[in-house]
Amino acid sequence: MTVEERPAARRNRFATALLRPFSSLHGNREFGALLLSNITFFGGMWMLTFVLGWMVFEETGSTVLVAVFTTVRLLPLLLGPISGVISDRMDRRRLLVIACSLAIAAAVALGALAMAGFGSFAVLTAGGLVLGLAHSPSQPARAALVAGKVPADQLSNANALNAMAMNTTLMLGPAVGGLCVSAFGSPTALWIGALWFAASLIALRGVRGGYSAPETPHGSILRMLGDGFQAIVRLPVVPAVLLITVVTNTMIWSIHQGFMPVFGKDMHLDAAGLGLLLTGFGLGGIVGSLVIAALGDFPRKGAVFVCGIAGMSVCWILFALAPTTPIAAVAFIVAGLVSSVFGVLQNTLMLSATPPALQGRAMGLQELAIGAQPIAALVIGAVAQVIGIAMTTVISASLLILFLAVMALVVPTLMRYHGTGDV
DSSP states (O other): OOTTHHHHHHHHHHHHHHHGGGGGGTTOHHHHHHHHHHHHHHHHHHHHHHHHHHHHHHHHOOHHHHHHHHHHHHGGGGGHHHHHHHHHHSOHHHHHHHHHHHHHHHHHHHHHHHHTTOOOHHHHHHHHHHHHHHHGGGHHHHHHHHHHHSOGGGHHHHHHHHHHHHHHHHHHHHHHHHHHHHHHOHHHHHHHHHHHHHHHHHHGGGOOOSOOSSSOOOSOHHHHHHHHHHHHHTSSSHHHHHHHHHHHIIIIIHHHHHOHHHHHHHTTOOHHHHHHHHHHHHHHHHHHHHHHHHHOSOSOHHHHHHHHHHHHHHHHHHHHHOSSHHHHHHHHHHHHHHHHHHHHHHHHHHHHTSOGGGHHHHHHHHHHHHTHHHHHHHHHHHHHHHHOHHHHHHHHHHHHHHHHHHHHHHOHHHHHOOSSSOO
């Protein structure tokens, strides 16, 4: 290589390094359209979850009623197995179109009712349920679509970008929601949320047919559900990932989903301040997802999955015990960064270990595992009413760390799993 060629070679290596985290998007317009749809859909969902949670706490002032709202909002997670069967039976893109349309209708109706003075706890909770019906049952189809639009060796990268989309919206959604509540009021914030879903619906125009299995499954929903469950639980690694998903959502994500307004009150933050705090979590998640995307198809994904969740738990303990708001914000940002390991690898491990014809049902079982959140929110709300949300978080995260240590000892296969079908 001549002296003149060296600067150009360095520039090429630098450009390649910058583009490596986005390799699954290269030449893949369908996946790009799907990713854009996910970003805007999740953005609207996180924004409205924040706004409605804020409105419920402002209306009632009760931690327990916030827990009740969160439980109802998350109840559709329990439909995960049925949603997975439907995802394996019909066009997955069509399911996402229906989900976007339902979310638009719910946001517009809630905004109108709140503007007319009918924003009671019951109305807000019913609206949260409808949004949950738009969000949770479509998730198996959304996750399986990612696997169907990229090659197998790009799955980890694609899931990392999808997780980055989630974390981007965790950053933007609550922040925009808090700013809109402060600037325009809650009803208008709900209407602005509807625009996110409209953008998601438009982006889906770039996604073709959403079911790529070799043949359309036949049989009743119940039979497909039973046959799929029997096949999935016999797969290596998958039952362990599902169990870890249940416990992690019980111990940590139920707190994140339902009780951040309570943390905000304890920290003397207004809606905009709490939104910015949640922005830090999303920002950390974006950075973490980019790192995982850049790593590509790395080995021992199972071990990274377990250790990443343990690290996230430690960060939540530090956040809950932080003596000042700036220290808490730093701990929260790091928690978001490490949480990307959970967000990316739970999908990668599940999809890589599952045949394409079962992927919808596998992700439906994962959605059911996430459905532990509603029950956990009630228990955590009751405990937090007595000992406070900070101490409840410390105990919950500590129990999760203990559980992960036991799983690492009991299921060594998971710790050796590479996420490619091989151990």
